[in-house]
Amino acid sequence: MPDLETRELRYFVAVAEELHFGRAAVRLGIAQPPLSRAISQLERRLGVQLLDRDRRGVALTEAGRVLLREAGAALDAVATAARRTQRAGDPQRPLVLVTKAGASHELLRRLLDALASEPDAAPVEILLCEVGEQAHRLRDGRADVALMHRPYDDLAGFDTEDLYVEGQIALLPAAHPLAARDRLTLAEVSDVPGLPIARWPRLDGSYPDGPGPEVRTQSQLAQLVALGKTLLVIPASSRAWQWPEHVAVPVVDAPAVTTVIAWPPGTHSPAVAALVRSASGLRDTALPSRVPR
Known part of the structure; x- marks a missing residue:
């Protein structure tokens, strides 16, 4: 089984992501000829072709796609090990x-x-x-x-300790008629004409289908709610960042949310x-x- 060096993996990942030896060399801060030689040597040691090269450019083979996925995980693990080791060695x-x-x-x-x-x-x-x-x-x-x-x-994969359980609220534009209610249901907030629920990314980074705006940050969300463009359902404790233009109304049938403290x-x-x-x-x-x- 051939040993792989982190340097070789970094070189390959750069080429595989750029699909261009020149751009990859600039990204790595090295000249192009030694980069090309390093990739060719890696292919010989593994006994597989990782890249298809022709006049049109560079493309990954199936073996190359596998190595790109595995190399990314391996380099992440090496970086994590280095960070944790450095942190453990600093008592202050x-x-x-x-x-x-x-x-x-x-x-x-x-x-x-x-x-x-x-x-x-x-x-x-x-x-x-x-x-x-x-x-x-x-x-x-x-x-x-x-x-x-x-x-x-x-x-x-984490160890966790449950801290508390809470309900959820709907965060609404203050001028919207639903903001005057003292409680709401999921059905009532799920289909509000002109006020679709904002969509957060899933764990894999993709967004669920729906008419609501895609948001990634609290500041994006806060401004869109204040402008009357969206609403959302969030844990009650998250209302700490509520703007004056927002109103929080309890959603009585929303699933409970448990706050936990987690560690590796x-x-x-x-x-x-x-x-x-x-x-x-x-x-x-x-x-x-x-x-x-």
């Missing part, structure tokens, strides 16, 4: 807690207050992200723990364990503990 570093901007605001404030009262608690750096990005930040080693939301976020499996950091215990201590009800040891 702060813990990084990643959370979606605007979500779980009150819980986060209470958690930081609780940690501030503990003299031996590790400092915590807050990393704010957009919808669905917490899992990626945990997996690539840029964060130590995350506040996430079931059933919407990708919790696969196999974590042995005492600082992470202490942070999880502090977060668990803020729960209103006792739940079985899965605090890392």
